[in-house]
Amino acid sequence: xxxxxxxxxxxxxxxxxxxxxxxxxxxxxxxxxxxxxxxxxxxxxxxxxxxxxxxxxxxxxxxxxxxxxxxxxxxxxxxxxxxxxxxxxxxxxxxxxxxxxxxxxxxxxxxxxxxxxxxxxxxxxxxxxxxxxxxxxxxxxxxxxxxxxxxxxxxxxxxxxxxxxxxxxxxxxxxxxxxxxxxxxxxxxxxxxxxxxxxxxxxxxxxxxxxxxxxxxxxxxxxxxxxxxxxxxxxxxxxxxxxxxxxxxxxxxxxxxxxxxxxxxxxxxxxxx
Numbered sequence: 001x002x003x004x005x006x007x008x009x010x011x012x013x014x015x016x017x018x019x020x021x022x023x024x025x026x027x028x029x030x031x032x033x034x035x036x037x038x039x040x041x042x043x044x045x046x047x048x049x050x051x052x053x054x055x056x057x058x059x060x061x062x063x064x065x066x067x068x069x070x071x072x073x074x075x076x077x078x079x080x081x082x083x084x085x086x087x088x089x090x091x092x093x094x095x096x097x098x099x100x101x102x103x104x105x106x107x108x109x110x111x112x113x114x115x116x117x118x119x120x121x122x123x124x125x126x127x128x129x130x131x132x133x134x135x136x137x138x139x140x141x142x143x144x145x146x147x148x149x150x151x152x153x154x155x156x157x158x159x160x161x162x163x164x165x166x167x168x169x170x171x172x173x174x175x176x177x178x179x180x181x182x183x184x185x186x187x188x189x190x191x192x193x194x195x196x197x198x199x200x201x202x203x204x205x206x207x208x209x210x211x212x213x214x215x216x217x218x219x220x221x222x223x224x225x226x227x228x229x230x231x232x233x234x235x236x237x238x239x240x241x242x243x244x245x246x247x248x249x250x251x252x253x254x255x256x257x258x259x260x261x262x263x264x265x266x267x268x269x270x271x272x273x
Contacts, residue, residue: 007122011077015084017115018126019092021179025108027051028096032159032172033112033179034152036062036128042159052089056082059127066131077124078131085126101171109175113182121186152176192263194236197249199256202231208248209235236263 022033022041030045032038036058044051059082067075098104116126125131129152156176160169198221199205209216219232237245242260249256 007077007124008080010122011081011119011124012084014115014117014119014126015081016088017111017118018085019088019115021108021111021115022051023089023092023094024097025104025111026172026175027094029101029104029171030168031101031105031108031175032155032169033108034129034155034172034176037112038152038155038159038172038176042155042162046162052086055089056086062128062131066135069135074123074125075131077119077122078127081119081124082127101168102174105171105175106178109178110182112175113179114186116179117183117186120183192236192238193242194234194261194263195245196259196261197233197235197256198230198258199233199253200230201253201256202233205233205249205252205256208252209233209245212237212241212245214241 018037022037025031026033027041027044032041037055039058040051040054043049043054063075063079063082066078096104098107119126156169156173159172160166197205202218206216206218214235214237217234219234221230221232222228223230235245246258249258
């Protein structure tokens, strides 16, 4: 219960970051955030419709599709995020903090990336193309932020064509690129690590490790100097789960030798969800 409340608070904080990036940096300079929010901004720039209303309207069908593919908890938090962003955009005035377009693009991208990233960290999203990116990354080992950059390209070209000002389009592309990179720095579930654990408490450690949704391989080893036989446990996990795994090892066998290495890629039956 407390965890759910904490997650909802984090989602709302992330929504405030996103709305601040929109209203204080991007919208006053007619820049785009990309994705569904970018479509909402384009609609708002070329019609009397409000951007926050269109942001909500464009997200509804995507949230419905995501409900069937990504689960109720993820979409529930995403609905909260979309509603909170819509509400925050209505409250935060559209006043430029910086007069320079490139500075606004950069800082707007940072705020949007932070807001989206912390929403992903607690198991939600900011809606729109974030949901599309989540669907792709669950079935392909790709960074969410990089997927969003590719998806947003069409929105940028549309802006350049409609506005007739490719400087704004390129500045928007910079903003989207920065937000994607910031998101990837915060949302790191696609980053894999391999742990090699040399221990004398194999059974106790396995009893704890096998409760996690990860496979463990047992390898017999022998010390080159002492010729003492030990067991080495090998497992691949994500950076999200690494802290929990290290805590289990520390409590079960404080004297265990653990080597943690970056994993470039994984083939086979690796649980991505």
